[in-house]
Amino acid sequence: MTIYEADWICPVAAPSIRRGAIAVDGGRLRDVGPAESIQHIGGARRVRFPGCAIIPGFVNAHAHLELTVLRGFLENRSFMDWILGLVQAKYQFLQYDAMRTSAEFGALEMLRAGVTAVGEVMDLGMSWDAMREFGLQGVAYQEVFGPADSVASESLAGLRTKVDRLRRDETETLRIGASPHAPFTVSKTLYEATRDFARSNRLPMTAHIAESRDELLLVRDGAGPFAEGQRNRGIEVTPRHCTPVTYLDALDLLGPDMLLIHVIEIDDQDLDRLQNSGVFVVHCPKSNAKLGHRTARVSEMQERGVTVALGTDSMASNNSVDMFEEMRAAVFHQRMLTGRIQALDAARAFRMATIDGAKCLGLEDHIGSLTPGKRADFVVIDLSGVSTQPVYDPIETMVYSAARGDVKATFLAGREVDLDDSELLKQAAAIRERLLGAV
Incomplete structure (x- = not known):
């Protein structure tokens, strides 16, 4: 002892x-x-x-370890251009070894910043290996994409194969989940198929939702840059005539097995839906601000009993893992939004970065507080x-x-934790040169 x-x-x-x-x-x-x-x-x-x-240990409830090497690579872009640049970098410029290095680099940075558990959203699966190697706890949510209904079956088959492989190494505090990415990358059919797959296999879910005005325009009106991009690809766009949160509710995706990411573009009825569904929310104040999004109505969610955690998002949209900065930003933004000092205080923000993060990941019985056992x-x-x-x-x-x-x-x-970062720093420098040479 x-x-x-x-x-x-x-x-x-x-x-x-x-x-x-x-x-x-x-x-x-x-x-x-x-x-x-x-x-x-x-x-x-x-x-x-x-x-x-x-x-x-801090619980960073929303991160993308695989994107760590894109820190500083996609600066000063509109949200749409940022996403396009991110997709190009991932699938055209970076290879398997680079993405693995990126995930390992991200895991090391988390630990150096006092983060011991993450809600990791991953595409290629390297994050799971990095979490296991470096000892990070949490949930690794496997993303699934497919904006056209015609590819829903293929996308779901890919998700099933990945999840079946990854779940073999689950532990009590290191789990696999599923993540239907966002309304501009997931069709109605794929949302429903992912929901059924996740619930039949008792997988927690997470989803980016109501992050930007452009997303709201797509879902509500079938308009804006996301809608235009889909039509240019020959994908049918259907206006849903509602907010993104209402859309997920209509698809029966809101519930205690869902962690919603961002949740910015909402109305008063959405607050009722969040409260009544038992859904969880993760707030990423620095990333939201950097990308020019508005401020989430966090204090109103909390007043209604919704559990809200803190996340950094990826280093492609937030250049540092610093949970102290996230807590400060959360407090200051809520006070500016509401004009009330009582909107959010230090004690509540600290809970958001620890025990509330653990609750959002379903791990509050194991981590998030200094409690015997x-x-x-x-x-x-x-x-x-x-x-x-x-x-x-x-x-x-x-x-x-x-x-x-x-x-x-x-x-x-x-x-x-005592980790040597020298080799990862060399590999990150080599990836930087590769990216600079590709643009």
Whole structure:
């Protein structure tokens, strides 16, 4: 057994503890409390982190590890042009080895930033291998695409084959899900087929929805750049005369097995649908802002009892994994949107980045808080620097002042992560040269 002491222990599920400690044994948390209350455990190794806080590992509920090497490659583009550039880079410029390196690079960055679990949305499957190799927990959602009804059967067959292969390596806290990508890449027939496949196999689902005005125009009016692009490809476009969330509801896709991503372009009736369906939501404030999208009505969702987590999205649309920045952005954007200080506070934002993320992934019984019996996935945050002192409240200090550079150590199942990034950095540099030479 090992006892870790710090100036602050922040369990999330309970109030923060001044001069606290956690006891770890067999990869699990055995005790959490004031340091003096854990003194009685004899024979335990003691490790002290003065000036630090110990917190649960962050849960990044929406990411794309496979896209990490596209950081900085698709800057200053409209959403439509950004998507077209992303598709071209993935399928024309990058090969299998590059995508695998990208996923590994992303997994390493997550751990360096204190993220121990992810809601990963993957296309080619490399992310699953990277998560297993580096020890990240969470759900890897296999994407499925097919905007034309005519290819729905083929797309579903591909999804089934991939999922059957990937599920062989599932664990209690590392699971496979399905992701019908978005209304501009998934036909009505494919949405329905994916829904039936996922539910018959008890797979969690996630989907990008209501992210942009262009998507709203496509779904509601059959108009805009997405509609034009589909018609240019000979794909029939059918106006649904409703919002994207209403469209998914009509397809019976809203429920406690669905994690909705973004959820920006909604109306008051959509808020009712979210509340009544038991669906989960992941909010990506920095990525949304960078791509020029509007601000999601997060505080209103939470007031209605909807669980909302935080995600970074991909490094192609958000250039850094920093959950402190995501928490700050979430708080500030909600206050600007509503004009109310109470719209979102530090404590709620911290929950969004930890236990609420675990709930959205269906893993709250195992991760997301420092609770005896859960996995010992925790992070040590250095609060001794000039940018974080003095500390009056550790949660508020971390949300409003800390950065990923303050992550002192990351632990997975009680073991400190120690990774060499030298080879991955060399490979990433080579991929950059390949991309620059292709455009």
